[in-house]
Amino acid sequence: MEQAVRQGFNLNWLQQLKDQIPGAVDELANDPTLAENTPGLIDESPNQTQRVRGALPREGSPQYAAYTFRDKSEVWGYNLTKLYQEAVSRQWSSATDIPWESLRPLPDDVEAAQCQLATFFAQVEFVAADVPGRFIAQMSPDYHEVRMFLLTQVMDESRHMEVFRKRALANGGGLMRMIDSVSDVTGGSTDNAREFTEMSSRLHIVGEGNVLTLFRLGELMAYNDAEKAIYRRAAQDEARHVAFGVLHARYMNECVPERRDEMHAYLDEAEDRQATGNGGENPAARGANLTADSLAILLGGGAHKADEGQKILAAIRQRQVKEYFQRLKSCGFNDRIENGRVNPALLEAYQAVP
Template identity: 55%
Template sequence: MTSLKDNFNGIQEYADDQGLDLGWIDRQGEWGVKASADGAKGLTLNDTQIGSYGDPPEESDNMTGKPRGAAARPNAYRIGGYQVRTKSDIWLTNASMLYEEALQRQWSSATDIPWQAIKPLPDDIERAQCQLATFLTEVEFVAADIPGRWVASTTPDYFEPRMFLITQIMDESRHLDVFRKRALANGGGLLQRPDINVTTSGVVGSIDLSRDFTEMSSRLHISGEGAVLTIFRMGELMAYNDAEKRIYRLAAQDESRHVAFGVMHMRYLAETEPDRKEEIHEYLDEGERSLVSGSQNPAARDSAQSESLSILLGGGQKNFDEGYRKLLAIRKRQAKEYVQRIRSAGFGERFENGRANPELMEYVRS
């Protein structure tokens, strides 16, 4: 039986006879690597993190799009203006796992939602549903749009977080899609977009103008998506049919991955770049203000979204006060879940030294 080495030698002899240059064959990354698949999960990204292929550099000078572990080509063009080339600026320990989970849990807003379960609702409840759906359509557009800008700005040496962000773009696009469909599925429609002074536009601008990835992630994944995740988890309280219940369950499943990404990135940064902790606390100061008074949180006070939630939670406008009491319970849960995330990320000292937003902490203590 002819061996691989014999075949290669034969090819080399033919190339020499014909004057062909096969020098590229010898320019390779680490050779002799064999990734083994897990029987239940298949061949995952984690399974391929072997030898030099699983060792991202602390600093990357890769400006050519070269895959991590591949041999460099000296005359390659500099095709990437990669802004993120320091590992701690974007890294987290479980990006590969979150990416694999995202692949396995994709769903379709067209076929996985029982749209036929939606029946006519009282006008005040339908209007409240449509106002909330209008708000969520906008914020999910932002949550898809902004990460995309950081994908192209990150060196391929840190491809794991890049690939996760691509799944987030798909997730958020689907959320935009499903909430738009809900607004149009029951005789209602889209209502007025959020007011610039009290809802999304201000914080969206700050996310969009973020100077580095961690600044963006603290605002988007921690403050923004964390607040929305609590709403999705409590979705059954404001759902009036199986379609709406299913929407909130599936959206919460996606959103929990995005929040976990932000928490794990902040934890990695706290452990590897402790000198940046004060900078991150500044971002958290801003995020906490938005959690309690408008901005991207639909349950924050003094917004059309919070009024819509009160109507939905109470079972109609006539039960607004009862709905508002339930909304206060959601705010408390948002605050407590936020505190848990920040502690997990390694920034819990802000809750001990009095730095945390006083109004936010009132919800935690109540």
């Protein structure tokens, strides 16, 4: 040991355990994986070095990260730890968890409708992974809970893209024509969002919320156990993403109220796209054309019963609006319903008599 010391060996670095940043020990005691409320979580992060929260800074470390989002108020939300842990525990595989053997030949019109809808979902789920993914590396690592949840969303949406692509190819059909407005989906308001709350308001609260309604009602348009399993598993993932957006909006409403008008403006645009089908995010919208027609065929039981399917589709549109209004109430933006700011077409659908 004496020889080792003479050669420069020492254990002084162990002292860092005693000098640890305040709050790190409490964080570990409260939650061994992540912290929901930690004393070390600061409102504005000066960290530009990729140092993880709680680690001791290294003197002279280059300030090369240049994170765009360094304020907690820009990205934070409630229940991030629970959402992340649920996401990790509920991962599934399209290879082993979908009973593909249950697929049977379908009438040509029904198979074509399934493939068209699967093509749509494969496209929009790609966007739902790609857009949030751009924000991950732009956030300070001091807010790693947000980063880690978004990483699970990227994984979820990638799996959705994979499973819907497989469905389109698995039963004698194939990928169909890209939807007319896909360039608007991938180059439109959601895709062009440069601010985190802007992206989340449009994507999580409105866009994914509309898709979630369809996933929850998937058994109405499923013709075998494989399709039922796809919609059921995709719905549990999508519900988590929507919850993240609602809890972020609730945090913003309660902790950063000066941004309420800005968020209302984001919702104004998103509601227009929900009602009209502009942008292609809502496959059930009246102007969605290919996807709305496909849904009508699947819901009715064939092209010859598409009129019956349209009636069911109208009820689904109303269900989408009701669930959207509930999300607004949950995050504290239901005043837009009460003061008439909400899109008139959505209010009309909400009040329609079934």
